[in-house]
Every structure is written in C-alpha cells, then in structure tokens.
Amino acid sequence: MAVARTKSAKDRPSYRCTECGWTTVKWLGRCPECQAWGTVEEYGAPAVRTTAVGRVSTPALPIGQIDVRTATARSTGVDELDRVLGGGLVPGAVVLVAGEPGVGKSTLLLDVAAKAAGPEHRTLYVTGEESASQVRLRADRIKAIDDNLYLAAETDLSAVLGHLDAVKPSLLILDSVQTVASPEIDGAPGGMAQVREVAGALIRTSKERGMSTLLVGHVTKDGAIAGPRLLEHLVDVVLSFEGDRHARLRLVRGVKNRYGTTDEVGCFELHDEGITGLADPSGLFLTRRDEPVPGTCLTVTLEGRRPLVAEVQALTVDSQIPSPRRTTSGLETSRVSMMLAVLEQRGRISALGKRDIYSATVGGVKLSEPAADLAIALALASAASDTPLPTNLVAIGEVGLAGEVRRVTGVQRRLAEAHRLGFTHALVPTDPGKIPAGMKVTEVADMGAALSVLPRRGRTDAPQDGKDRR
Numbered sequence: 001m002a003v004a005r006t007k008s009a010k011d012r013p014s015y016r017c018t019e020c021g022w023t024t025v026k027w028l029g030r031c032p033e034c035q036a037w038g039t040v041e042e043y044g045a046p047a048v049r050t051t052a053v054g055r056v057s058t059p060a061l062p063i064g065q066i067d068v069r070t071a072t073a074r075s076t077g078v079d080e081l082d083r084v085l086g087g088g089l090v091p092g093a094v095v096l097v098a099g100e101p102g103v104g105k106s107t108l109l110l111d112v113a114a115k116a117a118g119p120e121h122r123t124l125y126v127t128g129e130e131s132a133s134q135v136r137l138r139a140d141r142i143k144a145i146d147d148n149l150y151l152a153a154e155t156d157l158s159a160v161l162g163h164l165d166a167v168k169p170s171l172l173i174l175d176s177v178q179t180v181a182s183p184e185i186d187g188a189p190g191g192m193a194q195v196r197e198v199a200g201a202l203i204r205t206s207k208e209r210g211m212s213t214l215l216v217g218h219v220t221k222d223g224a225i226a227g228p229r230l231l232e233h234l235v236d237v238v239l240s241f242e243g244d245r246h247a248r249l250r251l252v253r254g255v256k257n258r259y260g261t262t263d264e265v266g267c268f269e270l271h272d273e274g275i276t277g278l279a280d281p282s283g284l285f286l287t288r289r290d291e292p293v294p295g296t297c298l299t300v301t302l303e304g305r306r307p308l309v310a311e312v313q314a315l316t317v318d319s320q321i322p323s324p325r326r327t328t329s330g331l332e333t334s335r336v337s338m339m340l341a342v343l344e345q346r347g348r349i350s351a352l353g354k355r356d357i358y359s360a361t362v363g364g365v366k367l368s369e370p371a372a373d374l375a376i377a378l379a380l381a382s383a384a385s386d387t388p389l390p391t392n393l394v395a396i397g398e399v400g401l402a403g404e405v406r407r408v409t410g411v412q413r414r415l416a417e418a419h420r421l422g423f424t425h426a427l428v429p430t431d432p433g434k435i436p437a438g439m440k441v442t443e444v445a446d447m448g449a450a451l452s453v454l455p456r457r458g459r460t461d462a463p464q465d466g467k468d469r470r
Contacts (some may be wrong), residue, residue, distance in 0.1 A: 002365075006142060008432050013160055013319050014042070014043060015028070015041060015042050015043070015082060016038050016040070016041065016043045016186075016273070016378040017031040017033060017034060017036065017039045017040050017193075018039045018040075018186045018193060019031065019034050019036045019039045019052075019186040019187060019191045019192045019193060020033050020034040020036070020191075020192035020193060020228060021196065022034070023276060024040070025331055027042070028040050028381050034192055038151060039187075041186070043186075047057065047112060047455050049213075050081060053122065054264065057467055062140075063171065069208075070091060070210065070215060070227075071090050071091065071092075071259075072090070072091075073085070073086065073087040073088035073089060073090050073259065074088045074089055074090075074091070074116075074121070074170075074212075074299065075087075075088040075089075075116075076088055076089055076112045076116050077110055077112065077114075077115025077116050078108075078111065078129060078250065078277055079277050079279070080267060080268060080277030080278065081108070081112060081252060081266055081277070081278075083258070083264050083266050084113065084239060084252050084253070084254045084257075084264045084265065084266040084417040085239075085254075085260060086239065086259045086260020086261065086264075087260065089116070089171065089212040089214075090212065090236075090259050090331050091170075091210040091211070092206055092207050092209075092210045092211065092212065092352050093206070093212050093213070093236045093237060093258075093259065094199075094202070094203050094206050094212075094213045094215065094234070094235045094236050094237070095212075095213065095214050095215065095235065095236065095237040095238075095239060096177075096215045096217050096225070096231065096232065096235040096237065096238045096239065097109065097214060097215065097216055097217065097238065097239045097241060097252075098171050098216075098217040098225045098238070098239070098240055098241065099219065099241030099242065099243075100219055100245075101243060102240075102245050103241050103242070103418075104134075104243070104248065105175075105216050105241050105269070106127075106130075106138070106216065106249075106273050107138065107142060107274055107275050108146050108241070108252075108268065109125075109173050109214055109273050110135065110139055110173075111127065111142055111176065111218065111274060111275060112143065112144065112173070113125045113144065113171070113173050114143075114144035114146045114149050115144075115150050115184045116141070116170075116171050116245065116466065117146040117147075117148040117149040117171075118148055119148060120170075121148070121169075121170040121171065121270070122149075122167055122168065122169040122170055122171075123126075123146075123148065123149045123150065123169055123170070123171045123172075123173070124150045124152065124154075124163060124164065124167045124169035124173070124205075125150065125151050125152070125173045125175070126150075126152050126154055126160055126163065126172070126173065126174050126175070126180075126272065126381050127151070127152075127175050128153070128154065128155045128174070128175065128176060128179030128180050129154055129176060129179050130152045130153070130175075131177060132151050132152065135151055135192070136151065136164065141272075141274065142272070142273060142274030142275070143273075144274075148402055149358060150163075150167050150169065150431050152290055154180070155179055155180055155181060155189065156180070156181065156182075156183065156336055157180055157181065157182040157183075157197070157198050157201060158183065160174070160180060160184070161201070161205065162164070164205060164211075165293065166210070166336050168209075169211060169226045170211060171208070171211065171212045171213075171214070172202070172211055172212070172213045172214070173214045173216075174202065174213070174214070174215050174216065174363070174396070176215070176216035176217060176218060177195060177198055177199055177202075177215045177216065177217055177227070177231075178195060178226060178227065180194075180198045181194045181196060181198065181204050182197045182201070182332060184197070185197045190218075190226070190418070191225070192228045195226075195285070196227070196228050196230060196231065197225035197226045197340055198341060199215065199227075199234055200232050200234065200237070202215070203234055204209070204234070205346065210462050216451050217231070217279055221461060227240075227405045232255075232256065233293065233346060234240075234257045235256075235258050236256075236257075236259065237254070237256060237258065237259065237357070237407075238254075238255040238256040238257075238387065239252055239253065239255065240252070240253045240254075241276035241287070243267065243270070244364045245364065245438075246364070246366070247266075248270055248271065248363075249267065249270075249278075249281065249299070249363060249365065250267070250268040250269070250270050250275065250467065251265055251267060251268075251303065251364060252265065252267065252268065253265050253266075254268040254302070254304075259263065263304045263305050263381065264304045264305060264306075265303040265304035265305075265306055267281040267303075267306070269281075269284070276414060277353075281418040282309040282310075282417070282421060284363040284364075284365075285308060285309065285310040285311055285361065285363040285365045285432055286298070286309060286310075286311050286362065286363075290390050291388075292388035292389065292390075293308070294314070294315075294382050294383055294385070294386045294387055295313055295314040295316075295379055295383030296311060296313050296317055296379060296382070296388070296389070296419075297311070297365070297376075297378045297379040297381075297382065297393075297395055298310070298311050298313050298373040298375065298393065298397055298423070299311075299371065299372045299374070299375035299394060299395055299420050300340025300371075300394055300396055300414035300415075300417055301365070301367055301371060301372060301407070302370060302410050302413070302414070303373070305410075305413075307393065307410070307413050307414050307417035308365065308417070309417060309418060309421055309423075310361055310362065310363075310365050310367060310372075311362040311363075312331070312359065312360075312361060312372065312375045312379045313359065313360050313361070313362065313379060314357065314358070314359045314379040314380045314383040315356045315358045315359075315366070315383055316351075316357050316358075316380070316384050317355060317356050317358075317359070317385045318355060319354060319356045320354070321431050324353075324355055324356050324357065325356040325357070325358070326340075326352060326356075326357055327356075327358045327359070328358075328359050328360065329359075329360035329361065330360055330361030330364065330365060330366050330384075331359055331360070331361060331366075331367055331372075331376065332367075332368055335368075335370075335373065335376065336359050336376060336380075338399075338401065339373060339376045339377040339380060339399060340352055340357065340372075340380065341401075342377065342399055342400075342401060342403055342447060343377055343380060343381055343447070344386075345403075346403030346446070346447050346448070347377075347381065347403070347447050347448070347451050348382055349381060349385075351385075352380065352384050352386045355384075357380070357383075359376065359379065359380065366429075369408075370398035370399075370406075370408065370412075371396055371397065371398060371408040372396050373397065373399035374395040374396060374398070374399055374405060374427060374444075374450060375394075375395040375396075375398035377399055377450070378395050378427075378450065378451075378454075381451055381454060384453060385454060387454050387455065389453065389454065390425060392422070392423045392424045392425055392456065393423070393425040393427065393453070394414075394423050394425070394426050394427070395425065395426075395427040395428075395450070396408065396411060396414050396415075396420045396427070396428050396429075397427070397428060397429045397444070397450075398429075403446045403447040403448070404447075405429045405430075405444050405445060405446060405449075405450060406429055406444050406447065406449065407429040407430070407431065407432075408429070409437055411429075411432045412432070412433045412434055413436060415428070415436055415441065416436055416460070417431065418439075419436035419438070419439045424438070424439060424440060425439075425440050425441075425442070426439060426440070426441045426442070427442050427444055427450060427453060428441055428442070428443060428444070428446075429444070429445070430441070430443045430445055431463055450459070
C-alpha cells in the first residue's frame with residue numbers, strides 16, 4: 001500500500017512581494033501589505049535559522065561613563081537649518097529631508113554641502129536624478145563651489161559605497177534615496193524593498209564611520225514620504241520642506257528629531273541666486289500702507305516656537321449667482337466658514353450670507369492654528385461694513401461657536417513680537433499675562449466686545465470698548 005508523503009517545509013515554495021518584501025506561502029495577485037498588483041513572485045522556501053550567542057563588539061558600560069564628545073553637533077553653515085536640527089549635524093546621524101518637487105530641497109542641500117566642507121571635513125554629494133554637469137551649473141549659480149566638495153552621479157548602491165571608501169567624507173548627501181538601487185534586491189528603484197535596503201546600508205555605514213548623512217526623500221501626491229514607513233523609523237531626523245512654489249517663503253519643519261526638539265521651524269527665501277535663511281521673516285507677510293484699508297487685519301501666528309506677524313485680507317462683493325462663492329488662500333476653508341457663521345449668528349452681521357467672500361493671507365503663509373480666528377473674523381466684519389480697523393492693531397485669539405474668545409498658547413511671545421515690529425495696540429482674550437511696556441492691550445471676552453473696535457466710517461483711532469491694559 002502506497003503511503004502518502006507530505007511536503008516538508010523545506011520543499012514547500014514561498015512567495016515574496018518585490019515592492020515591500022512581504023512573504024507568504026501561497027501566491028496572491030495583490031500584495032495585502034502594500035496593495036500592489038502583480039508583484040508577488042516565487043523565490044523559494046524561507047530558511048529557518050537560529051541565532052547563537054556571539055562575541056560583543058564593545059562592552060556595555062554604565063550610562064554615566066559613555067563619552068558624549070563624539071556626539072557633539074557640528075554646524076552646517078546654515079543658521080536656520082541648525083536651528084531645526086538642534087545645533088547642527090551629529091556625527092553618525094542620518095537625516096531624511098522630504099518635500100514636493102521644485103520646493104528647493106536640492107538647492108538647499110547643495111548650499112549646505114559647500115558650507116559644511118573644509119580641509120578636515122570632506123563632503124560627498126551623490127546625485128541620482130541629474131548629471132554631474134547639471135549639478136555643477138546649479139553650484140555655479142548659487143556659488144556653492146569648494147575644493148573639499150566632491151560630486152558623483154550614481155544610481156548603484158555598491159558604487160555609492162565605493163565612493164565612500166575613496167573620498168572618506170564627513171558628510172554624505174544623497175539626492176535622492178528613491179533613485180538608488182541595490183543589485184542584490186529584486187524590484188525597480190524607488191520600490192519599498194529597494195528603499196529599505198538602500199537606507200539600511202547607508203545607515204549602517206554612517207554609524208560605523210561616524211559620518212553624517214542627508215537623504216532626500218520624495219513625497220506622494222498625498223504629501224506622505226514615499227517608500228516604507230519603516231524608513232522614517234530608521235533615520236534619526238525627519239525634516240519636512242514646505243512652501244508654495246509660487247511664493248518665496250520656504251519652511252523646514254522638524255517632524256522627528258532624536259537630538260533636539262520638533263517644535264522649531266527654519267525660514268528660507270528662495271530666489272534666483274539660491275536660497276537664504278530668514279532670521280526675521282515677518283516682513284514677508286505684511287503690506288505696508290499709508291492709509292488703512294477695509295478688510296485687513298493683522299495677527300501673530302506661532303510656527304514652532306517662532307512668532308510671525310501675518311496679515312489676513314478679506315473682500316466681499318455682491319454675488320451674481322444663486323450660490324455665493326467662498327474662496328480662500330492660505331486659510332482653512334472650514335475655519336473661515338465657521339467665522340462667517342459666528343459673525344452672522346453672534347455678531348448680528350447679516351450682510352455676509354448673500355455675498356461672494358474672498359479671504360487670503362499675504363506672502364504665501366498658511367494660517368491653520370485657531371489663534372488666527374479673531375483676525376479672520378475682524379477682517380470679514382471690516383470688509384462687510386467697508387470700515388477699516390484701527391491702525392497698528394493686531395488680533396490674537398480663538399473664537400468658539402458660542403461667540404466666546406478663548407485663550408491661546410504663547411500670548412506673551414506673540415505680543416513681544418508685535419511690539420518689536422512697532423505695533424501699539426492688541427486685541428487678546430482675557431488674562432494675557434505680562435504685557436510689553438508701552439503697548440496697549442484690549443481684553444475681549446466675546447465677539448460682541450471684539451466687534452466694538454470697528455470704528456465709525458472715517459475713524460481709525462484706538463479701540464474704545466473692552467478692558468484696556470497697559
């Protein structure tokens with residue numbers, strides 16, 4: 001009698017996704033991990049291994065005996081980037097810089113590569129998206145030429161590692177991690193398996209050599225970093241490069257930082273000659289006028305821990321269609337709609353319902369925090385009544401659906417920034433704390449008190465109602 005023979009695990013085939021590396025014992029048309037179609041292929045049975053006790057590379061020490069001098073940050077030469085990184089680049093640190101195409105990532109990092117290079121600190125810039133001559137043209141334009149800056153155009157991981165052995169840099173910049181591939185891994189460059197392998201190899205090399213590494217990462221159409229989420233966990237620092245490509249302002253925001261805080265923001269200005277840091281960027285978000293204009297109000301927003309004075313503008317016109325337009329730029333549409341409802345119900349302003357309303361910010365800044373609610377509401381009310389607000393006035397506060405003006409964080413820092421720029425009056429929630437000397441602050445508890453600052457037509461003096469403090 002024949003005895004049925006069952007296949008052992010050693011003989012059983014296995015399948016792996018070439019995009020993300022997910023494995024299974026049976027073939028599937030779609031990978032359940034990365035949702036890619038047609039990427040699951042047979043590659044053999046997984047080997048079962050056990051790890052034996054091995055020899056340690058360095059003995060464990062009490063934490064107080066660990067030498068921290070090797071982890072001292074070194075400046076990149078760009079003050080605004082140092083601010084976000086927490087003082088500079090730590091030897092062995094791996095930083096992922098992600099942003100939309102054309103936002104200025106390559107321009108900034110090429111400038112960093114030249115400024116960080118020196119006789120004792122070589123920099124290697126590896127480009128996988130452009131030729132070496134194209135990068136040289138950009139370097140000439142932004143004046144990023146240095147004898148200790150080395151340039152290579154490679155898309156093979158083994159070739160990149162070979163350049164590291166030849167140059168022995170202190171700083172490696174790879175633009176970008178999605179364009180480099182390893183011949184040992186199946187899949188096209190930019191796939192999840194390839195990105196994980198390339199990043200893992202460079203991270204191991206950076207830690208072994210004490211070399212700082214800056215990796216440029218692509219983003220998806222939703223704004224997330226392309227590739228496996230594991231990439232963000234492996235690196236030490238994740239920076240998000242933000243900005244409207246039609247505006248000059250660029251923001252570098254820390255998303256993850258093992259060596260510092262994540263509430264710092266670096267401000268840059270992108271122009272024809274390159275990209276420069278802005279130590280005082282508030283001037284980009286203001287419009288200087290000799291006479292006040294209806295529909296404008298100033299506020300102070302916090303980007304990280306940095307206060308920025310920004311201008312909100314609103315315009316209302318008679319609608320020519322049954323459904324009036326509601327258009328916003330730099331403001332959240334939902335917040336503007338809430339302020340319109342509060343003004344109509346709590347502020348008794350009925351002229352807004354049947355009019356086209358346009359609201360925007362100046363200079364490309366995006367205001368998403370609730371502290372700008374009061375400025376948005378006052379700009380809309382000023383536009384509806386065609387009455388300008390008092391000169392040198394800033395408005396800070398969150399507005400609730402009941403019409404109350406709520407307190408926000410960092411009021412003292414906001415008032416100090418407004419006073420530094422020459423503003424003499426402020427509209428704030430109750431109990432603002434310490435007030436800068438020489439600045440008049442009016443505390444308002446609800447929208448009724450806030451709307452009282454709107455003067456009669458032709459008047460632009462200081463607020464008369466509310467609780468004043470000096």
